[in-house]
Amino acid sequence: MFRLQGSKTLAVDLTGDAVKAKNGSMVAYDGRMAFKKMTGGGEGLRGMVTRRLTGEQMAVMEVTGQGTCYFADRASEINLVSLRGEKLYVEASNLLCTDAGLRTGTTFTGLRGGATGNGLFTTTVEGTGQAAIMSDGSAVVLRVSAQYPLFVDPGAYIAHQGSLQQHFQSGVNFRTLMGEGSGESFQIRFEGEGLVYVQPSERNTIGGDV
Numbered sequence: 001m002f003r004l005q006g007s008k009t010l011a012v013d014l015t016g017d018a019v020k021a022k023n024g025s026m027v028a029y030d031g032r033m034a035f036k037k038m039t040g041g042g043e044g045l046r047g048m049v050t051r052r053l054t055g056e057q058m059a060v061m062e063v064t065g066q067g068t069c070y071f072a073d074r075a076s077e078i079n080l081v082s083l084r085g086e087k088l089y090v091e092a093s094n095l096l097c098t099d100a101g102l103r104t105g106t107t108f109t110g111l112r113g114g115a116t117g118n119g120l121f122t123t124t125v126e127g128t129g130q131a132a133i134m135s136d137g138s139a140v141v142l143r144v145s146a147q148y149p150l151f152v153d154p155g156a157y158i159a160h161q162g163s164l165q166q167h168f169q170s171g172v173n174f175r176t177l178m179g180e181g182s183g184e185s186f187q188i189r190f191e192g193e194g195l196v197y198v199q200p201s202e203r204n205t206i207g208g209d210v
Contacts, residue, residue, distance in 0.1 A: 002080055002097070002130040010071040010078050010097055010132045014064065018100035021071050023059035025096060031067015038062050058092040058123060062100065071097050076134035079141075079197065081161070087126040090133050090159035090197075099129030109166075133159055135199035142198060144190045151187045155202030162194015 005011040009027065012019050023037060038060045063069055072078070073096060081088055083102065089109075098104065105124045125131050133139075135158050144150045144164060160166075167189045190196055 002132060004078060004080065005070060007077050007138065008072055008075050010080075012063075012069050012071065012097065014066060014069060016064070016066055018062055018064040019069075019097055020060050020100055020102075020104070021063055021097040022073060022095065023061045025071045025073050026061075026063065027070050027072045029065070029067060029069040031065055033063055033065035033067065033069055036062045036064075058095065058104075060104075071132070073134055076136060077138050077199075079133050079135060079139050081131045081133060081159075082129075083125065083131065083161075084128050086161055087124055088131060088133075088159055088161045090123055090125060090131075091157075092123040094134050094158045095123060095125070095131070096134050097132040098125055099127075099131070102127040102129045102131060133197065135197070136201035136203075137199055139197050139199050142196045144192060144194050144196060146191075146193060150190045150196055152190065152196060152198055153202055154186055154188055156198045156200070157188060158197040158199050160190065160194060160196045162192065164190050164192040164194040164196070166190050 001013045003011050003013075014031075014033070020038065026033075026035065076096075078096060089107065103126045105126070106121045107124050109120060109122045139158060142150055142152075144162070154168075168186070169189055170186050
């Protein structure tokens with residue numbers, strides 16, 4: 001069971017079961033716990049090869065035991081996501097912890113991935129269970145519907161779920177090239193039905209100063 005202990009610490013109650021968490025993110029525990037580093041982001045040898053080829057690195061440990069284990073990472077805000085047979089797309093650097101039964105993988109994101117500064121691939125989490133994702137500041141969850149597409153700054157994007165199509169769009173023009181850009185020349189356009197998680201902070205991206 002995942003629960004927040006404040007907004008920056010995740011408490012997970014274990015009764016002999018397991019979770020997968022970002023390597024080194026345990027800050028405290030009570031009871032008996034065992035920690036084991038997992039290969040390839042928890043996907044075994046094939047996952048290790050895939051992640052090295054795609055550059056989507058993710059160091060994960062498996063935690064098993066009886067008691068409560070607490071996780072945190074650099075005082076980041078933590079957001080809980082419940083999945084019921086759905087797929088969550090999340091930047092690997094924003095993924096803190098998942099139920100052990102959830103499957104992780106990688107998927108191609110195209111130009112959107114390049115614009116976020118995290119590479120052309122991103123991490124997927126799929127199945128039924130809970131996941132905890134991190135953000136720089138309290139994240140907002142924005143709904144996308146067929147009538148209302150959403151535009152997101154690549155540096156503020158964290159994750160999304162649902163039946164969404166994403167398109168990278170650029171507003172670069174002559175004035176931009178002359179150094180008179182607004183700093184908002186690149187956006188990700190989400191269309192369809194789903195949710196997008198956005199943090200109130202922008203990481204450095206290739207288009208951040210354009």
